[in-house]
Amino acid sequence: MSVDKATVERIAKLARIRIEDHRLAPLAGELNQILGWVEQLSAVDTDQVKPMTSVVDHALYWRDDVIADGSKRDEILANAPAAEFGFFAVPKVIE
Amino acid sequence: MTELTDLSIAEARDKLAARECSAQELTMASLKAMDEARSLNIFITETPERALAMAESADASLKAGTHSPMTGIPVAVKDLFCTKGVRTTAGSRILDPFIPTYESTVTANLWQAGAVMLGKVNMDEFAMGSSNETSYYGSVINPWRAGDVQTVPGGSSGGSVAAVAARISPCATGTDTGGSIRQPAAFTGTVGLKPTYGRCSRFGMVAFASSLDQAGPIARSVRDCAIMLGAMAGYDQKDSTCVNTPVPDYEAALSGDIRGLKIGIPREYRVDGMSSEIDAMWQKAMDWLKDAGAEIVEISLPHTHFALPTYYIVAPAEASSNLARYDGVRYGFRAALEAGDGLTELYEKTRAEGFGDEVKRRILMGTYVLSAGYYDAYYLKAQKLRTLIADDFAHAWQKVDAILTPTAPSAAFAFGSKPDPLAMYMNDVFTVPASLAGLPGISIPAALSADGLPLGLQLLGRAFDEATVLKIADVMEKAAAFTARPADWWRKGA
Numbered sequence: 001m002s003v004d005k006a007t008v009e010r011i012a013k014l015a016r017i018r019i020e021d022h023r024l025a026p027l028a029g030e031l032n033q034i035l036g037w038v039e040q041l042s043a044v045d046t047d048q049v050k051p052m053t054s055v056v057d058h059a060l061y062w063r064d065d066v067i068a069d070g071s072k073r074d075e076i077l078a079n080a081p082a083a084e085f086g087f088f089a090v091p092k093v094i095e
Numbered sequence: 096m097t098e099l100t101d102l103s104i105a106e107a108r109d110k111l112a113a114r115e116c117s118a119q120e121l122t123m124a125s126l127k128a129m130d131e132a133r134s135l136n137i138f139i140t141e142t143p144e145r146a147l148a149m150a151e152s153a154d155a156s157l158k159a160g161t162h163s164p165m166t167g168i169p170v171a172v173k174d175l176f177c178t179k180g181v182r183t184t185a186g187s188r189i190l191d192p193f194i195p196t197y198e199s200t201v202t203a204n205l206w207q208a209g210a211v212m213l214g215k216v217n218m219d220e221f222a223m224g225s226s227n228e229t230s231y232y233g234s235v236i237n238p239w240r241a242g243d244v245q246t247v248p249g250g251s252s253g254g255s256v257a258a259v260a261a262r263i264s265p266c267a268t269g270t271d272t273g274g275s276i277r278q279p280a281a282f283t284g285t286v287g288l289k290p291t292y293g294r295c296s297r298f299g300m301v302a303f304a305s306s307l308d309q310a311g312p313i314a315r316s317v318r319d320c321a322i323m324l325g326a327m328a329g330y331d332q333k334d335s336t337c338v339n340t341p342v343p344d345y346e347a348a349l350s351g352d353i354r355g356l357k358i359g360i361p362r363e364y365r366v367d368g369m370s371s372e373i374d375a376m377w378q379k380a381m382d383w384l385k386d387a388g389a390e391i392v393e394i395s396l397p398h399t400h401f402a403l404p405t406y407y408i409v410a411p412a413e414a415s416s417n418l419a420r421y422d423g424v425r426y427g428f429r430a431a432l433e434a435g436d437g438l439t440e441l442y443e444k445t446r447a448e449g450f451g452d453e454v455k456r457r458i459l460m461g462t463y464v465l466s467a468g469y470y471d472a473y474y475l476k477a478q479k480l481r482t483l484i485a486d487d488f489a490h491a492w493q494k495v496d497a498i499l500t501p502t503a504p505s506a507a508f509a510f511g512s513k514p515d516p517l518a519m520y521m522n523d524v525f526t527v528p529a530s531l532a533g534l535p536g537i538s539i540p541a542a543l544s545a546d547g548l549p550l551g552l553q554l555l556g557r558a559f560d561e562a563t564v565l566k567i568a569d570v571m572e573k574a575a576a577f578t579a580r581p582a583d584w585w586r587k588g589a
Contacts, residue, residue: 003463015415015462016422017455018443030516031460037517038404041476044483051478052485055306055533056293056558058338075196079426088424091437 003031099124100262104168104319105346107265111157111167118153118167122146122211125169128263129213131586135236135261137254139174140182141214149211156209164346165326166209171258171267174215175222176202176310177299181212185301186220186230186251189449190427199299200331201268201310208326213264216254220451221418222275222303225522227253228510229453237283237507238581241546246507249279249522255313256283260581266314266323270300272307273406274503274526277538280313281502281551284540284579286572287313288320289526291559292533293338296331304413305336307406307530317539317569321345324561340559348562349569354388356567359495363399364525366504373501373550376542380499380552383574389567392495396487401480402528403520408464408477409531414454415461421449456516485532492557497567500525502538502551525553535561537568541575549579 005024008031012019019027073086082089099121102110110116126143146169153167174184177195184190198206206212219229226247227235237248238261248257252269255276259267260283269276271289280287288311295310302308312323325346330339360381365374381391423429423445430444450458464473491498503522513519529536535558538551552571556564 007463008459011459011462011466014466015458016419016439016442016446017450017458018440018447027456027459030456031463033517034407034460035463038408038473038477041401041404041408041480042472044398044401044480046476046479046483049479049482051475052481053478054336055481055485055531056291056336056338058293060335061332061339063332072196076425078196079193081423081427081429090424091432091441093438 003028003035100128102265103316104165104265104314104322105316107168108164108322112162118150118157118211119147121167122150122169125213125264128261132261132263134585135238135257136233137216137235137257137261137263138214139184139217139232139254142181142212145181146211146213149206153209153211163208163326164322165205168210168266169213169264170205170210171213171216171255171264172202173218173252173255173268173270175218175270175301176268177301178202178212178215181215183215183301184232186218186232187450187454188231188428189421189446193427195299197299200296200333201300201327204329205268205326210326216258216267218254219251220454221301221414222251222270222272223414223453223457224250225274225278225519226250226513229451231451234510238585239283239507239548240581240584241548244509246509246548247282249282249507251275252279252287252313256280256285256287259283259285259313259315261585266312266319268310268327269313270308270310271530272303273410273530274523276311276313277526277536277551277553278503278522280538281540281549282507284549284577285313285315286317286320286537286539287311288324288537288561289530289535290324290328290561291535293336294328294535294559294561296329296334296337298331298333302417304410305417306413307410317537317565317572318346318349320537321349321565338559343562345562345565348566350566351570353384353567353570356389356497357392357495358384358389358567359392359394359491359498361394361396361399361498361500363396364500366524369501369504372542372544373504376550376552377499377501380541380571383571384499384567387570387574394491394495394498396491396528398480398483398487399528402484402531403524405477405480405484406523406527406531407520408473409481411457411461412465412474413461415458415465418454418458421446423449453516481531484528488532488534496563498555500553500555502526502553506544506546506548506550529555534558535564537564539568539572539575540577541571542577543579
């Protein structure tokens, strides 16, 4: 499997990172180098192997379903690049 | 007379308890050392006023007799831990500015124990790097030089280890995802411990790869790591993967008696290109252990070779998901927009300008391996390999109590000497397998290279058995008698 410019453009779109046109080909090269290297994993037969879901052998804990936190609107907005009227502010999205 | 900045945690604790020095004196000595070492670019944010206030209250609790072993001990905090009211950057532009309104559990535990925060230290951007060259705030310079050649401190906890090696603080917090505590500790002649996944809470630690990230102590001795880990660790409801199991007295575990313990030597760790001096150090360490009454056992961890490629699927996949939160809306950096730009442009420009090259590369890699049609071939395959790698260790624990390896395949290298990402990733070849298996590991300095740079040994243990790892490391540390320290060339007027 190899990545071309169009694929880099597509995953950059998925990742919401703008990539300049002149960077697409070099990035495709870098990703192909890494993908070519991880390709060695296909040599291992894993048909009977279960994928790891948790690295430590313990069940998740139960806890009471109670409100333990909240009412922190101003703290939550404190680091926003733009906030108005108690909300996050973003560019206009509706014409 | 010993300078206050030369004291270990254990020595400082005893002097504080005996009223031979005050926490304020200790802190002032550290702040002076911090000031003199600015050229090393260790601190992103210095907090001297907070440090002095914390030292004052430490002195009060020492006087009142309500102190603990970490009371009054200066700590450098990796800038990946959220600190309430103190800027937290993760070494990235995208968190500029970000001032947390809450405290990470690990740092809260340290302050609860009376430790003193000196400031926030530099690191690879989002902990993605092995040389500290990816930080938006510039590289940290290793206090250790090869002759006149400056070297990297390792990464990603480069500022943490440099602060300890330069004797600014006796200890620092680090985080380790694939080797980010152990490899930089090896590069700077310091001791760094990555605990078992689940031993320390991840709450308030900026996330990189959530199934791997773990906080741990960095100090100048095994005993100090034992003391510091005791204050950092513990169950926390705010992290569902933090395990509710008792935290033993790690310092009490340092009995010096390792007779009858079996230490595994994995044959797969003899990799091509490893220097003969590292191999010689490894051999010597086996002799130290035998002399102390332990038994050396050759073992096999057959999937070792696949650990790095597995890691470079799992970690970027988790990173691409975790770093989706940086949207330019809720916190941190927002790119300047042009007329007519909408939400999509806001996201795309903010993330393009806010993330550095290595972070972007990993987000794209992670997005690709998780994307429709590729998930099974890459991510699912990697998670299966991870099972096999963990099984290798599980088999080994039937035969041995700990595993001894070198920490890194080389000593610290020069800036810019590894421009190829894959060459950089190879630095973590010995540390990544235990990360994938969630196991505890420590790096201790054991020898100097021909260039006069420190080399580290790594000791791995069973899950939640940090006590045995520390006990064996303590014995090796005494045998190694590593007393070398960097010449303080960075000090003004020195």
